[in-house]
Amino acid sequence: MENQITVKAFGLVAEKMGLENLLLVNPGTTQELKNQLVKKYPELQSVKFNLAVNKKMASEQTDIPSGAEVALLPPFSGG
Amino acid sequence: MDRFERQVILPGLGKSGQDKLRKASVLVIGAGGLGCPVLLYLAAAGVGRIGVVDGDEVSLSNLNRQVLFGEKDLGKNKAEQAVAFFQNKYSDINWFAFPEFITVSNAAQILKSYDLIIDGSDNFPTRYLVNDACVLARKPLVFGAIYQHEGQVAIFNIYHHSSNYRDLYPTMPSATEIPNCAQTGVIGVLPGIIGNLMALEAIKWITGLGKVLDNKVLFFNSLSSETYTVEVSPQFKSRAAAPLDWEAYQAMNYELACEGIEQLEWDDAFQRAGHGTLLVDVREPDELPPLVCSVLFKAPLSDFSSYLDQLGDAEAVFFFCQSGIRSQKAALQFKAEYPDKTIFSIRGGINALKTSQFRNG
Structure with a gap:
């Protein structure tokens, strides 16, 4: 399909979403992706996580290129 | 032949690498699920001087992963028991136990005499506290953390342009947001693996062998056996919340900072003060100097809850x-009652208010 992205969820984010991998139509930016995900999975609202686009940590506003892999990476605290 | 023969014959490490290990000093913060394997392998590899910081006692539920301890150690301090374990094992390492938790008051002193710091702690406030101390002390930091079946490893702060924990996670998560091992459980092997990856980063950094995870963070999933490495770069914006010097560091309260109370400078507070804003003095009535200001409200912390209703009328509240x-x-108390209000705590309190600013109020 045209301009899809792969979303990979880690840790608590994967737990709240109930899945680790997801194919989505590219929302264009990381901020928009986050908005869409929170809308679809309201439990994500309470979790802080960072996004990596094609294995590079992204700031809040980063363009997502076509076919990109976006990882949702929450912090872990355990030791 | 000595106990390091198998390392000395290894291409790339050799006698010079072994000498570097012998001359190195490493501080391990937390002798728990991560700290135990880190210590086991750093000691076996021959790091010359090792310090262990932990104020906690060994408990029965620790024993599935904290492999330095056994039933006889229950109730005893982890740092001291860890050091006792190794003192019977190797005679060529200089050990030091710090049977206390690392805090803003003791961090500078504890870090001072070590070349490399390893964070195996188990909570967010300590992770930011250790990170900021390493930045101020210009010490490299090996970082590792786990959640259920996943782990993260990185090395921070080794060069001027290296990233640190604040670049990875600019927003401090609340201490209770992500459940810890006590709540979610863990198979002891996972901290074993992540702790070994941390020990490996330490040995690589000390000896110069291979490439360390500088400006990178590695994720490991024990259920899929997959790794995922992400590039991180310094984010100057995210570092703004970090203390700039030791004085500011000692005034930090990391537990509260992790709860997300935003800080405001006096200048900004005066600029923003206006209709619908309250400047709230939570000091006790006898504390000096008093502040004279048209939007001032006094709500001493000792009796704070009785003022909550009156404060509820304001749109924005600045506490000092x-x-x-x-x-x-x-x-924090106010936020629990009124989560939608604009809430700030004024950085440094009345002590940070310059005489010239008194007039502005």
């Missing part, structure tokens, strides 16, 4: 106290 700690506690 003598040094900026109690005001964060007040802000």
Whole structure:
């Protein structure tokens, strides 16, 4: 399909979403992706996580290129 | 032949690498699920001087993963028991136990005499506290953390342009947001693997062998056996919340900072003060100097809950106290009652207010 992205969820984010991998139509930016995900999975609202686009940590506003892999990476605290 | 023969014959490490290990000093913060394997392998590899920081006692539920301890250690301090374990094992390492938790007051002193710091702690406030101390002390930091079946490893702060924990996670998560091992459980092997990856980063950094995870963070999933490495770069914006010097560091309260109370400077507070804004003094009535200001409201922390209703009419509330700690506690209580208000704690409290600014109020 045209301009899809792969979303990979880690840790608590994967737990709240109930899945680790997801194919989505590219929302264009990381901020928009986050908005869409929170809308679809309201439990994500309470979790802080960072996004990596094609294995590079992204700031809040980063363009997502076509076919990109976006990882949702929450912090872990355990030791 | 000595006990390091198998390392000395290894291409790339050799006698010079072994000498570097012998001359190195490493501080391990937390002798728990991560700290235990880190210590086992650093000691076996021959790191010459090792310090262990932990104020906690060994408990029965620790024993599935904290492999330095056994039933005889229950109730005893982890740092001291870890050091006792190794003193019977190797005679060529100089050990030091710090049977206390690392805090803003003792961090500078504890870090001072070590070349490399390893964070195996188990909570967010300590992770930011250790990170900021390493930045101020210009010490490299090996970082590792786990969650259920996943782990993260990185090395921070080794060069001027290296990233640190704040670049990875600019927003401090609340201490209770992500459940810990006590709540979610863990198979002991996972911290074993992540702790070994941390020990490996330490040995690589000390000896110069291979490439370390500088400006990178590695994720490991024990259920899929997959790794995922992400590039991180310094984010100057995210570092703004970090203390700039030791004085500011000692005034930090990491537990409260992790709860998300935002801080405001006096200048900004005066600029923003206006209709619908309250400047709330949470000091006790006898504390000096008083602040004279048209939007001032006094709500001493000792009786704070009785003022909550009156404060509820304001749209924005700026709390201050003598040094900026109690005001964060007040802000936290207020936020629990009124989560949608604009809430700030004034950084440094009345102590940070310059004489010239008194007039502005």
